[in-house]
Amino acid sequence: MRGRTGPAGRSSRTASSWLDSPTGRRPGSPCNDRASSKASYRFELSTPAAYTAVANGSLVGKHTGSSRTVWVYEQAEPMSTYLATVQIGRYRASRLEGASVPMTVHAPARLRAGVDLALARQGEMLQTFASLFGPYPFPAYTVVVTDDVLEIPLESQTLSTFGANHLRTDWQSQRLIAHELAHQWFGNALTAGEWRDIWLHEGFACYSEWLWSEWSGGRPAQRHADEHWRRLSALPQDLILADPSRARMFDDRVYKRGALLLHALRLRLGDALFFDVLRTWVDAHRYGTVSTAAFTEHVSAAADAAGVGVRQLLQAWLFSPQLPELPRAVTGA
Ligand SMILES: [Zn+2]
Structure with a gap:
């Protein structure tokens, strides 16, 4: 992963200044880890050919060799370091319809039926929020569903990650799908x-x-x-x-x-x-x-x-x- 961040600065924490990202949300690269230090990013990721790499922003390049694939993502809109993410797995990509921006889901093949059910209204959700908060702030929205169980889903810029256990149609799951989507406005864009x-x-x-x-x-x-x-x-x-x-x-x-x-x-x-x-x-x-x-x-x-x-x-x-x-x-x- 390569990222451009703001100028490196010494971390300081005083009674009136609470700037550094919380421990546990730090990205895995050297950076000025402050939410206010936003920058655009470019990711180049090499995986075995059977795997998919997903990162923030848009896929702008994919080169498949004999045994490996190189994935290139660009996150053009400014992003805080804590919102950077890379997800790698044996995913199958599918498109979701119903929104004014492209929506892609990367999930293990075995979870396809659950994806179709649980995310059936995500496009409607995005359009509802766009009508209430203003246009969706990024060119696309991506969901990654992990093969394993996650305690909580997590928002990243342009991308949310859910566990296999979140693919349900009950309120407790649907509210989390809405919650992570809303973070694209509140937390990520602002x-x-x-x-x-x-x-x-x-x-x-x-x-x-x-x-x-x-x-x-x-x-x-x-x-x-x-x-x-x-x-x-x-x-x-x-x-x-x-x-x-x-x-x-x-x-x-x-x-x-x-x-x-x-x-x-x-x-x-x-x-x-x-x-x-x-x-x-x-x-x-x-x-x-x-x-x-x-x-x-x-x-x-x-x-x-x-x-x-x-x-x-x-x-x-x-x-x-x-x-x-x-x-x-x-x-x-
Ligand atoms: Zn939240």
Whole structure:
């Protein structure tokens, strides 16, 4: 794997600076491992001929010799180092239809039937998110399904990896398929420059699950919100969403409280303004890095212009350990 990254810099961590990628998410190449250091990438991978190599971006070259194949991928849009990935296996490629961008699945042949069932609505999912968040931010979307079981799926830029155990049609699997897809907007195209702002990835991806549920004819987001608000209200109130601490950055409360914050904003702003705010947020920061302060300012400016107050709401959800109440829906929204 070859990658171009930003200028190498000394790693520094202070009380107000939380920049280095979490241990365990590091790519296997020398790099300036900060989410804010985005770059384009080119991968050249040589495998035995029976194997397929998949990496971020688009396949721009494939050369098959007598016993080996060289795969060349280019990731043109800027990418954070932690989102780089290489997957190699005995995969069979298939195309999924129904979206405005090409969608490819690489999976072991034995899992073909499961792929067809579990990913049947992924195109519809992508189009739904594009209508809510703005155009899908990359030229294509790829899914890799591993032959073995994975505890959790994982998002990478332009590519998500699922385990064989995730190929199901129940809500627990479908919500993960929606979650990883939504990270292409929230986390990959727009990346938090500091890890304390991880809710800008996970809260949005979690809320996208609820939006897919609602838009696909399942339970409305309000019911997911009510259920998770009740769950969170019974847990310790000791987590600050906008600064959960390094040890708790993947605490489930970051995911759910982040999603609840977005639902609270939707209730306060009404659907038209809420989704307009999301689309302008993505449009303003696509391929860049973002922060809680920038999001707060973006939403507040739009809400102020519409004569709706959200600053206290944002302050309470982001910076108070106590779980705020969900607001009532605006009438007529
Ligand atoms: Zn996630």
